[in-house]
Structures are given as structure tokens and as C-alpha cells.
Amino acid sequence: MTSRESRTNRRDFIRLATAAAAFGPFFLFPDRALASQQTLKIAKWTHFVPEFDPWFESAAKEWGKQHDSKVIVDHIPVEQISARAAAEVKAGKGHDVFIFPWPPAEYQEHVIDHSEIYQTVAFKYGNVHRLGHRSTFNPKIRKYFAFCDSWMPAPLHYFADYWGEVGMALGPLHYNSLRSGGKRLRDKLGVPCGLALAPTLEGNITTHTLLYGFGGGVLGADGNLMIDTARTTEALKYVKLLYQDSGTPEQLTWGPAGNVRAMLARKSSCTINAISLLRVAEKQDPELAKKIMIQPPLIGFSGVFGLPHVTNCSVVWNFAQNQEAAKQIVADLVDNSKTAYEKSKGCNFPTHQKTVPDLVVRLQNDPQATPPWKYNALKDALHWTANIGYPGFSDPVTMEVFNSFIIQRMFLSVAKGERSPEDAGDTATAEVKRIADKWKHAGGENGPS
Amino acid sequence: MIVVPRKDKVVKSILKTLLVCAAVFALAGFLAAQTTSPQTFPVFNPPPCDFNDTFYNVNGIDVNKLDQPAAGRFGIFRKQGPPSPDGGNNWTNDSTCSINNPDTTDVRILATTAGYPDDGSKTHTDFISLIAFVLDQSFFLQNFTLAEGDNTVTIANGLNPRGFSMQSIAGNFEAYAALKQILPGGTFAPTPCGTMGNGTTPCFPVTSVATPQLRQDWRFASNRNAIDGSSGGASTPFGYFCDDILGMWILTYFWYTDAGFGPHQTTQCNQMLAALASINGISLDGTPIIKTADELNFLEGSKVGTNPIPGFSGSSPPKPGCTAEGQEDVGGADQGAVWVICPTILDPQNGAIAPDAFLDAVRKPNGSFLDPGFQKQFNCLQTTGQFCPPTT
Numbered sequence: 001m002t003s004r005e006s007r008t009n010r011r012d013f014i015r016l017a018t019a020a021a022a023f024g025p026f027f028l029f030p031d032r033a034l035a036s037q038q039t040l041k042i043a044k045w046t047h048f049v050p051e052f053d054p055w056f057e058s059a060a061k062e063w064g065k066q067h068d069s070k071v072i073v074d075h076i077p078v079e080q081i082s083a084r085a086a087a088e089v090k091a092g093k094g095h096d097v098f099i100f101p102w103p104p105a106e107y108q109e110h111v112i113d114h115s116e117i118y119q120t121v122a123f124k125y126g127n128v129h130r131l132g133h134r135s136t137f138n139p140k141i142r143k144y145f146a147f148c149d150s151w152m153p154a155p156l157h158y159f160a161d162y163w164g165e166v167g168m169a170l171g172p173l174h175y176n177s178l179r180s181g182g183k184r185l186r187d188k189l190g191v192p193c194g195l196a197l198a199p200t201l202e203g204n205i206t207t208h209t210l211l212y213g214f215g216g217g218v219l220g221a222d223g224n225l226m227i228d229t230a231r232t233t234e235a236l237k238y239v240k241l242l243y244q245d246s247g248t249p250e251q252l253t254w255g256p257a258g259n260v261r262a263m264l265a266r267k268s269s270c271t272i273n274a275i276s277l278l279r280v281a282e283k284q285d286p287e288l289a290k291k292i293m294i295q296p297p298l299i300g301f302s303g304v305f306g307l308p309h310v311t312n313c314s315v316v317w318n319f320a321q322n323q324e325a326a327k328q329i330v331a332d333l334v335d336n337s338k339t340a341y342e343k344s345k346g347c348n349f350p351t352h353q354k355t356v357p358d359l360v361v362r363l364q365n366d367p368q369a370t371p372p373w374k375y376n377a378l379k380d381a382l383h384w385t386a387n388i389g390y391p392g393f394s395d396p397v398t399m400e401v402f403n404s405f406i407i408q409r410m411f412l413s414v415a416k417g418e419r420s421p422e423d424a425g426d427t428a429t430a431e432v433k434r435i436a437d438k439w440k441h442a443g444g445e446n447g448p449s
Numbered sequence: 450m451i452v453v454p455r456k457d458k459v460v461k462s463i464l465k466t467l468l469v470c471a472a473v474f475a476l477a478g479f480l481a482a483q484t485t486s487p488q489t490f491p492v493f494n495p496p497p498c499d500f501n502d503t504f505y506n507v508n509g510i511d512v513n514k515l516d517q518p519a520a521g522r523f524g525i526f527r528k529q530g531p532p533s534p535d536g537g538n539n540w541t542n543d544s545t546c547s548i549n550n551p552d553t554t555d556v557r558i559l560a561t562t563a564g565y566p567d568d569g570s571k572t573h574t575d576f577i578s579l580i581a582f583v584l585d586q587s588f589f590l591q592n593f594t595l596a597e598g599d600n601t602v603t604i605a606n607g608l609n610p611r612g613f614s615m616q617s618i619a620g621n622f623e624a625y626a627a628l629k630q631i632l633p634g635g636t637f638a639p640t641p642c643g644t645m646g647n648g649t650t651p652c653f654p655v656t657s658v659a660t661p662q663l664r665q666d667w668r669f670a671s672n673r674n675a676i677d678g679s680s681g682g683a684s685t686p687f688g689y690f691c692d693d694i695l696g697m698w699i700l701t702y703f704w705y706t707d708a709g710f711g712p713h714q715t716t717q718c719n720q721m722l723a724a725l726a727s728i729n730g731i732s733l734d735g736t737p738i739i740k741t742a743d744e745l746n747f748l749e750g751s752k753v754g755t756n757p758i759p760g761f762s763g764s765s766p767p768k769p770g771c772t773a774e775g776q777e778d779v780g781g782a783d784q785g786a787v788w789v790i791c792p793t794i795l796d797p798q799n800g801a802i803a804p805d806a807f808l809d810a811v812r813k814p815n816g817s818f819l820d821p822g823f824q825k826q827f828n829c830l831q832t833t834g835q836f837c838p839p840t841t
Contacts, residue, residue, distance in 0.1 A: 167585055167781055168586060170586045170607065170779075173779045176775045176776050176777070180778040180782055181782075215749070215751045224764065230750020231749070231750050295617075299699070304620065364612055383686040
């Protein structure tokens with residue numbers, strides 16, 4: 001080899017310089033490279049099943065890798081969701097995607113129309129089912145204010161051995177038996193019935209379920225008040241008696257998941273909750289889990305009626321920095337519904353049933369459950385679960401009432417003996433009317449009629 | 450190799466077949482004649498009979514419980530007495546039952562209980578057979594296996610082969626019972642005794658739903674199913690005639706409250722009850738007869754989409770409610786029926802109402818029927834095999 005061969009001639013130098021100019025900066029200035037990568041920020045309520053959130057985060061980040069995006073997922077405790085969402089709306093900035101555990105109808109003016117996402121998903125998996133549709137669509141403005149990809153049924157959990165002591169090993173079945181059997185059970189075993197009545201998500205869902213179970217409601221299908229009826233009074237009278245006959249003072253002050261902890265400690269005989277309760281029990285204490293059974297919601301005035309413990313609703317703010325990517329990830333995450341169902345340990349029921357086509361088979365033979373058919377009680381859950389806001393859609397008034405804990409406070413005040421059922425009903429009616437009027441006047445077509 | 454039968458053998462075979470057919474038809478005619486007097490209309494709907502023990506078991510009902518006196522199963526108990534008004538038989542032995550339907554015993558039900566359908570029509574078209582009372586949860590079988598040929602039917606952990614429990618199926622179908630609230634001394638009792646009540650006295654007893662204890666006729670939700678949305682509210686995932694093949698009901702008792710009737714009646718309830726009585730008539734208690742779901746729901750204080758009571762908007766229900774409803778303790782604390790086995794006759798025409806059947810409906814003290822519409826319809830079905838023409 002001659003020395004000439006090892007030298008770099010002018011032509012080679014130019015070639016190298018050109019290549020360096022073309023590719024060099026990425027290696028030389030990595031910060032600049034990251035800056036060109038888009039960032040997608042997701043806020044998500046903290047799941048009840050601890051294993052779910054790490055999986056979700058990794059799935060979201062994996063999506064980011066495939067789409068040249070940096071994905072940041074912030075997990076927010078359920079009890080802080082409302083405040084954080086309100087703060088972002090007020091500031092006009094925040095996350096690109098905000099995932100609520102309930103229908104965020106009151107933010108309908110601050111979000112994009114999610115019809116496009118539903119259409120994208122429909123090409124793969126068909127239309128969203130009725131519960132998802134009625135939880136995220138406002139027929140007055142013909143806008144999907146959120147995208148619902150999953151939901152959680154809220155069955156009655158009960159200790160079969162406790163209830164067997166009072167002749168109800170198959171569960172209390174209807175509201176009267178919950179009270180009468182619950183009274184006998186507390187008298188005999190000293191174990192109270194543990195429906196959540198405190199200002200938590202569990203308390204909110206439970207008290208709304210009670211209200212609807214007695215034929216009451218917040219608004220009718222026509223958008224007019226429904227809370228001002230005798231059915232509300234009857235529901236309140238019932239809860240007063242239920243609390244007196246079979247309750248415990250602790251249920252009035254429980255924090256988040258207080259009803260779950262009471263069940264896990266065998267300190268209550270029953271509660272209304274998502275099956276995350278049972279999943280925790282199966283992991284922590286399989287013997288205890290064996291004793292907990294579930295049944296559809298109690299038979300009441302309107303037959304068997306329940307509300308979803310969680311309606312998993314994603315919104316893309318209309319002030320989101322990265323709307324296109326936000327829309328895409330919300331749509332794409334539906335591809336993971338089957339894994340989401342598994343990672344949530346069966347809590348997250350899909351809104352697009354083709355994503356988990358063997359759902360019923362899974363419920364009939366669950367590998368963690370003893371007996372394995374325990375979750376079979378959920379296979380009709382879509383029949384007996386209605387959206388928050390039933391008989392209407394989940395509208396801004398209903399959801400503002402929900403997030404203001406008006407219904408929960410109404411029940412709590414009666415259980416505590418602070419108000420009579422009639423007074424509590426009147427007070428709540430006035431509050432609901434104020435909210436309805438506000439939306440009517442401020443929102444025009446956005447509000448109920 | 451093909452074997453060609455000899456001609457005389459073929460003829461003999463045909464003759465044999467004809468003879469067997471003739472014998473079967475003759476036997477069928479004989480058996481039919483045993484249970485029914487000559488009927489001049491086409492008869493192809495057999496009258497109702499009790500289910501056999503196997504059928505109860507495979508549908509999740511413990512026959513041992515059912516055969517206790519308190520359950521009052523027809524075929525064992527209640528041969529005479531209520532509902533029969535005159536000491537006649539409530540049921541009879543009939544060997545055609547198990548021929549017409551192998552899932553039944555040869556106990557044919559004569560007592561044909563009437564009720565209003567839950568479709569709001571107020572028609573007199575529901576007829577049922579009140580076979581037995583289910584008093585608590587222990588009546589539901591948890592495990593049962595029947596091996597029959599190559600097939601095995603299993604009730605495992607209370608669930609049928611489709612994965613449903615009988616309790617959950619029956620819980621979707623309500624039979625509305627209206628017990629008398631005027632006590633023997635003439636006092637109005639605004640609340641039931643037992644767990645459904647508010648603990649005050651006077652209260653009306655809830656231990657029996659025998660016809661003499663009723664103030665008005667029944668209402669049955671036999672029309673409920675999820676397909677056409679007739680279940681209302683959150684959908685019923687089951688259809689009565691599709692899934693509830695024992696014809697079981699959960700009993701929903703309904704009554705007039707303190708505000709609804711009696712000395713503490715509110716002006717609002719007074720006016721509404723008067724208006725309802727003007728279209729529906731009054732019960733044995735003097736309270737209006739309630740025939741539809743909307744009427745009851747409205748009087749209970751619920752907004753309804755119709756205007757069920759003349760002169761009152763469905764969106765302005767009474768407050769407090771004039772009526773209330775409830776179900777008995779499923780542990781049996783009330784000592785009455787929580788559920789009943791009383792299948793609705795799917796089609797009461799063309800022979801389902803046999804000539805010797807009798808109408809079981811609420812009667813006035815003079816023996817006449819409280820709602821003569823049931824008698825008229827029953828008579829048409831029994832004598833013509835058809836519902837009465839609409840104009841009659």
C-alpha cells in the first residue's frame with residue numbers, strides 16, 4: 001500500500017463533509033434531536049388494580065416509540081381528577097389526553113368532537129355499545145365529548161357465609177332483603193352492611209345506584225327535573241332505615257376504597273363496588289376471597305338496576321398542543337383492549353365487544369376465582385347497567401351534579417340524622433335546579449332543555 | 450344384497466301400521482274424552498298440568514322443599530279449598546297430561562287464576578296456574594345431575610347449563626299481588642306486617658296470597674323481554690316464555706300508604722284515587738283497582754310518560770306517594786311466598802281452558818267476580834276456544 005492510497009483527497013473530503021453536514025447534527029446535538037420529537041402528555045386516573053397502570057404506561061410509551069413521540073403519563077388519584085381537570089381547563093393548557101373515570105360532560109365545550117375517533121375505531125371493531133354511546137354523546141349539540149373504551153360493572157359483593165347465617169346464602173337479592181337480612185346479620189354476628197355513603201367515588205356510585213334503584217333520578221329523559229319526586233324521598237327513607245338497622249358509623253366517613261378495606265377485613269357483610277375488590281382479595285387472602293360472592297345489583301323499583309363503577313372516558317382538550325397524536329393514541333389504544341381487560345384483572349369491560357370476543361367464556365371460568373364461575377354473575381352486566389344520567393344521556397347537568405356530590409351529600413345527611421328525608425330532598429332539588437338553570441342560560445343548546 | 454320384501458309381508462306391514470295409527474288416535478280420543486266434554490272448536494292447546502319432579506330439578510328447584518305443606522304444591526296439597534270457592538277440586542288426576550307434555554305429571558290444574566298483563570292494555574287476557582309457593586332461597590337447588598342417554602343435564606353451583614341461576618331468572622319477572630288492607634275489624638292498615646313494613650301497627654298480614662286474601666286481581670309481567678324493550682328500565686335479559694320455563698315469578702306486593710288512603714289521606718291522593726276509581730272501579734277495600742304499571746308507578750310518586758289518571762299529568766306525581774311496593778325477605782322471615790310457581794298459559798285458546806277448569810279471580814262478598822271482564826273472557830275461552838270478540 002502506498003502512502004498516497006491512505007491520504008484523503010479533496011473529493012473524499014467534500015464527500016465526508018457533506019455527509020457530516022447531513023447527519024452530523026443528530027449525533028453532535030442530541031438535545032436538538034429530542035426537541036423535534038413531539039411530546040404527548042396523558043393524564044389518567046389511578047387504576048384500582050395496581051398492576052394496570054405500569055402496563056398502561058409502558059403500552060403508551062411503546063406507542064410513542066412507534067410514532068416518534070415522547071409519551072408522558074401522569075397518574076392522578078381519582079379524588080383529584082375533578083380539580084386537576086378543572087385547573088387545566090381554566091388555564092387552557094395541560095395534558096393532551098385526559099382520562100376520566102366518569103363521563104366528563106361538563107367539559108363538552110373544551111374538548112374536540114370525538115366522533116372521528118369513534119369512526120376510526122368502528123372500522124376495526126364496530127360501533128360502541130349503548131352504554132358507551134350514552135355516556136359520551138350529547139344529542140343536543142350532536143357531539144361526542146369523550147371517547148369511552150371501557151367500563152366497570154358494580155355488582156353487589158357479599159360474604160356468602162355471613163348471609164348464609166340469616167338464610168340468604170345466595171345473596172340478599174332485593175333492597176328489602178338487604179335491610180331485613182342485614183339487620184338480622186348485624187344482630188346475630190355484629191357485622192354491619194357496608195354500603196359506601198361518604199364523599200368518594202364509591203359513595204357517589206352507591207348513592208346514585210340507590211336513587212335510581214328506587215325509581216328516582218336527577219333528570220328525566222326530557223331533561224326536566226326528576227329528583228323532586230316522592231321516589232327520592234322513598235330512597236332516602238330506605239337508607240335511613242338501612243343505616244339504623246344494619247349500618248355502621250364508619251361507613252359515613254370512609255375515605256377512598258374504605259368500603260373495600262372494610263370488606264377485606266371482614267368488617268362488613270356486603271358492599272357495592274367494582275370487582276377490583278375481589279381481585280385484591282384473591283391476591284392478598286385467597287381463603288377470604290372464596291367467601292366473597294357477587295350478584296347483580298339489587299332488585300328495586302325499576303327491576304335490576306346498576307350504574308358503572310367506572311366509565312373510562314378519554315378526552316382530547318381543544319387546547320391540546322398535540323391533538324392529532326392525541327386522537328391517534330386514543331384510537332390505537334383500543335387495539336389493546338384485550339390486554340387491558342387482562343391487566344385490569346377483568347375489571348375493564350370493553351365498549352367494543354369484538355375486542356374481547358370471548359368475554360363471557362372468560363367470566364364463566366376465571367383462573368383466579370374460587371369457584372371459577374364466580375364472575376358469571378357479570379355476564380348480563382350490560383343489560384342491568386345504565387349510564388350515569390339515565391334515563392337521559394350523561395349530560396352536563398347530571399355530571400356536574402355527580403361531581404358536586406349532591407346526591408351523595410343528600411343521602412349522607414339523612415343517614416347522619418342531620419336532615420329529614422323530605423328536607424334533604426328539597427335541598428338537593430334546589431341545588432340541581434340551580435345547576436340546570438345555569439346550563440340552560442349559560443349553555444343555551446349545550447344544556448338540557 | 451338388496452332384500453325385496455314379499456308382497457304379502459308389505460301388505461301386512463301396511464295394515465299393521467294403519468292399525469297402530471288407528472289405535473293411537475282412538476287412545477288419544479279416549480284420553481281427551483276423559484278430560485274434556487265434547488268441544489265444538491279445534492282443540493290443540495292442552496290444558497295446564499304440574500311439572501314433574503325431574504323437570505323441577507333440572508330447572509333448579511328442590512322438589513323436597515316443594516313437597517312441604519307450606520309450599521302447597523298442587524297434586525299433593527290444596528286439592529280442595531281456596532282458590533276453589535265451593536269446595537270443589539283445584540286439580541285433578543289426568544293421564545293425558547304426561548302424554549301431551551312429557552315434562553309434566555298427571556296432575557291437571559283446574560284453578561285458572563286471572564290477572565292483567567303488564568303491557569298497560571288492561572285486558573283480561575292473562576291466565577295462570579298457581580301451582581306452588583316458594584318461601585325462601587333454600588328452594589333453589591345448588592347441585593343436580595341428570596344422566597339421560599348420551600346427555601347429562603347438570604345444575605352446578607345453582608347455575609343451569611346456560612350458566613344462569615333460577616333465582617336470577619325469576620327475579621326478572623314480577624307478579625304484583627294486592628293483599629287486603631282492611632282488617633277484619635274494618636281498620637285500614639297502611640303498611641305490611643313483617644320486613645316490608647315500617648314497623649308500625651296496624652299492619653296487614655303477608656303470609657298468604659290465596660285469592661280470598663286479595664283486594665283486587667293480579668298483574669303479571671309475562672310480556673317482559675329484552676328483545677322489544679318491553680321490560681322497560683334497564684333491560685331484562687330474559688324473556689318470560691323463553692327463559693322462565695317453570696313460569697316462576699318474584700312477588701311484588703303493592704299497597705296504599707298512610708297518605709294514600711285512610712284517616713291520614715292527603716288531598717292530592719284523595720283526588721287522584723277518586724279519578725282512578727272512576728275508570729278502573731274499586732277493590733274489595735274500597736281503594737281503586739290498579740291495572741297498569743304506569744298507574745302504580747305514578748301513584749308511588751314516579752314521573753311517567755303517560756297520563757295514567759284522568760285529569761292529572763304523568764309528570765306531576767303525588768308527593769308523598771299514595772302507594773308503595775316491596776318484596777318479602779328472601780330468607781323466609783315473612784313466612785309468606787317470596788316467589789311463586791305459576792306459569793302463564795301461553796295461549797289460553799283452543800282447549801287450554803278445559804271444560805272442567807274454573808276461574809280463580811277475586812270475588813265480592815256476594816260471590817260475584819270483582820272484575821267481570823275476567824269471567825266473560827274465561828267463558829269465551831272455555832266455550833268457544835277463542836277470546837271474546839272485541840265488541841262484546
